[in-house]
Amino acid sequence: MTDPHEVLRTVFGYDSFRGDQAQIVDQVVGGGDALVLMPTGGGKSLCYQVPALVRDGCAIVVSPLIALMADQVGALQQLGVRAAYTNSTQSLSERIEVEEAFLSGELDLLYIAPERLSQPQTRDFLSRGKLALLAIDEAHCVSQWGHDFRPDYLALGELAELWPHVPRIALTATATDRTRREIVERLHLGDARQFVSSFDRPNISYRIEAKDRVAQQLLDFIKTEGFDDGVPLTGIVYALSRKSVEKHAKYLRDNGVDAMAYHAGLPAEERAATLRRFLDEDGTVVVATIAFGMGIDKPDVRFVAHVDLPKSVEGYYQETGRAGRDGLPSVAWMAYGLADVVQQRRLIEMSDGDQAHKMAQGRLLDAMLALCETATCRRVQLLRYFGQEIAPCGNCDTCLSPPATWDGTVAAQKVLSTVWRLDREFSGQRYGAGHLIDILLGKSNTRIEQLGHRRLSTFGIGTELDQTAWRGVIRQLIAQGFVAPHGEYGVLTLTEASGGVLRGDVTVTFREEAKRVRSTAGRGAKRTATALSGPDTEVFEALRGWRASVARELGAPPYTVFNNNTLEALAQIRPTDSEGLLAITGIGEGKRAKYGDGVLAILAEFP
Structure with a gap:
């Protein structure tokens, strides 16, 4: 297909592009480079996936997340897209099969980690095939001033000289002007067209309070707003140290919350099992270090909590952005105290960096403290850090209960x-x-x-x-x-x-130390769709049960079959034939062919 809009409709099941997506797609399809700054849940992946299906050849997607590549590729394959990945988790025979598919022109997208792409043999191999485009996801990882610096990203700038006629698109959900300039410089994107979307996530309610027995505060928050009508909601809790992760996960489990710990010190098998449970099941809570979460597309995370002060506003924004990717109300909660401030200052002072590095880290911390201590709208303060001005949001703690x-x-x-x-x-x-x-x-x-x-x-x-x-x-x-x-x-x-x-x-x-405010976002932030009632809810739950069964058979997260918004639309509209399924957002030709009969069979049970 050569029409991006036709690809969007027939493959992905969407009627129209959102925001800057159409312009970004046109830029890349036309052979131009692009730098895309778009918030989590804003639809960054479509900006390279659609051009990959329009342009001739295979798109190479640089992703830092080996643990999630299989899920990312699996989600595309369910759409009927010819996608694959190559990384160190595969056997030799599996890698050979992928390489042969690439060289014979049988792939539309190939996911590769930056570490592998920096190897000469990988570059030689890719040069033997036809490349449609190069997509560099999580591009902020190239910034040495950023919060997720990955040294192997530095070598990606060489791709401009290696394949000068292949369009490149770099994408990230967060970057200050300084980080953006560094991305441009290090990835050699001086001629790239830049697309900067609004950083605002209006469905997220931001809440920050002073620490006072933080484990109990966290439990109170989850007990109050981590359940809906007694049903547990999915959430992520971030802590800075492994010890803090273990402590808080145990405290939550001891008090009736299904919480799992995740950090680099745990066995790989345990980390993989925790990630799988988090992706596959509803109502789970993961207590983790900041290594957890990048690239996870789970749409129904209802809250993100921090029990330790993040090191920067960029890190905080990136982590809280993992809540509410489906657009439904969600909460970003944090407790911080004097000890956090002292510890962060001490870590900066005792770091191995030179004075310039320490001063830069100090400025990042100063901006984070300003967000914590502001007496005005937190969202205004947060977005101003990224150069965006908005009116007070009315949906953060300082708006809901202005501090004296x-x-x-x-x-x-x-x-x-x-x-x-x-x-x-x-x-x-x-x-x-x-x-x-x-x-x-x-x-x-x-x-x-x-x-x-x-x-x-x-x-x-x-x-x-x-x-x-x-x-x-x-x-x-x-x-x-x-x-x-x-x-x-x-x-x-x-x-x-x-x-x-x-x-x-x-x-x-x-x-003044603010009184604890209960967010209006917490109520109604349901695990199921909020707009449903009566018979529609019954249909939705039947579809959700069917989806869970299909996902188990596939060994894939349920949301990669259909997300909740698609199930909600099905429950409300209840199409009666295969053609009617294509009118539902999120159902394209591939998913209709794969799941259409099963969906129609469920809907037929509800006249």
Whole structure:
């Protein structure tokens, strides 16, 4: 087929392109290069899959996700697309079969990991076939300033010289202007047309709260909004360390949540089984390090939670974007505290990078802290980081329950004065937040008595606030740059900005610790389709049962058979013949031929 719209309708079952998709497809079909920035769930894959079926030859798709290649290819094969992959998980005979299919022109798309594509023998092999295009997915992995840097991506720039007449398309769901410039430079895409879609995901409600027994907070969140009418919803919980992953997964399991741990330290077989369960089953929760999730197309993840502070806004956006790919209401929840800030600063300070790298990492953290501490709309703050301006969303915690602010100048002066006096009066002594708070509250513990810190003029001058409130003050002072943690133990030191506060030249404003707000997105974020009621729901559940049975036979995730939106449309419209199936979004010629009789048999049971 030579018409992209015909491919879209007959193969993928969609009547029209969305957003910039049509222009991107035309650019690549015409032989031009493209750089595509489009949010998760925005339809990036169609931007290269459609041209792959229009142009002569085989499209090479660079994907960093060996563990998911089989599912990605399987989903295309169910559409009737001639797709395959080649990676280290295959046997020699399997790889030879794929290579022969490629060389004989029997493939439309071939998925390859960047590590394999950097090998000379792989490039020599591909040069013997006809290439339709080169698609570089997750292109932000080329950025050394980004959150998912992959060294093997750096070699992909050589493809421009190796195959100069083959159009290239680089795609990512997140990139600042700086990262975008780096993608262009490193992938040699200076002449590529750039397409930047809106980064807004209006169906996601953003929620951030201060840590206070975070395991219990996470459990409360999931118990409240991770179930719908008693039915568990699918979710991902992110933690920074393996230890934190194990701890939170166990705590959730011990309290009735079907939670699984996922991190690089687990046996490969266990990781594979966890991923398979997450893809195949509804209502599962995976507690994972950030390595989990890239490239996972599961559409009905209803919540993404963070129990540790992400290192950057880009990482946070990428991870939260794994919720609600189907467009239904979803929640991004996070709890963070003073210890998170101190730990992140310490990791930056103790890293092996040069000073420029440390400063860059510090700026990334500053932007993340600004998002956490903002008293205005979180979505406005989040999208502004990517250069997009919007009106307040009305669907984040700060919009739903605007936090009050208070003049914290005096409180800030008490903290900074204590830090200054410890340094001046006790020969450069420096301490962490806990010790400073004990001094301000006038606690006469053994350590303070032994060190002689009762003599400080600031001893006991902070009793108007409790320990939790003082931790919030110090956390916000760090976020605003008035004090900085240093070293392995996170001791606090003054900054250049501290002087203005101590002299009274600078007014310091803090946000009050917000009360927990229950998101309106959590309600109605159903595992099944929200628009259904009465008899339609019964039809939907019958179709869902049939889909699960088919998926088990195929060994594939259920959503690759049909997604929930397609099942919902089937339940509502209930076509009575094969031709009527093609009017349903998500059903093209391939899926009609493969599943049409089964679907019609189910629908015939509901006159």
